Amino acid sequence: MDALEAIRSRRSVRAFSDKPLNRETLRSLVDAGRLAATARNIQPWEFIVVTDRSMLKKIGEIAETGRFIAEAAVCIAVYCQDTKYYLEDGCAATQNILVAAAALGLGSCWVAGDKKPYCPQISQLLNVSPTYKLVSLIAVGHPAEKAGLHAAEKRKPDEVIHWERF
Secondary structure (H helix, E strand, O other), X not given: OOHHHHHHHOOEOOOEOOOOOOHHHHHHHHHHHHOOOOHHHOOOEEEEEEOOHHHHHHXXXXXXXXXXXXXXXXXXXXXXXXXXXXXXXXXXXXXXXXHXXXXXXXXXXXXXXXXXXXXXXXXXXXXXXOOEEEEEEEEEEOEXXXXXXXXXXXXXXXXXXXXXOO
């Protein structure tokens, strides 16, 4: 699948089958994050790949907006060093992982990290130093149903594109 098709077809998936993902697929997803745009080439990110079922359950219990993480094949936690542009860099890495998951026929969902009250608990669970900021938790797996991958209504291009001035 080409990049534009992956972007067009990407959906937030919150229901997953119990089929596991192999290590090579997981490396490909994280590598997509690693290759993201980064301010001043700082590359402040670190990626924690969680596949252990009991850890996924604990993350799902802690992250109130990400309960479905407990049922995903994997959760990729995107952390960044506390640099000036950590949030922008971490979000770029997160988006790359989401698009890569779509390109591989996987479902994924971005669960907020930065500024959420559960960040310290997640960081403690994952043994992450307080010098790093949790940018996102990404649930990934095989979608439970293909039918659930319908297109969300998006604003039309002519509604959001402004030529020369707003």
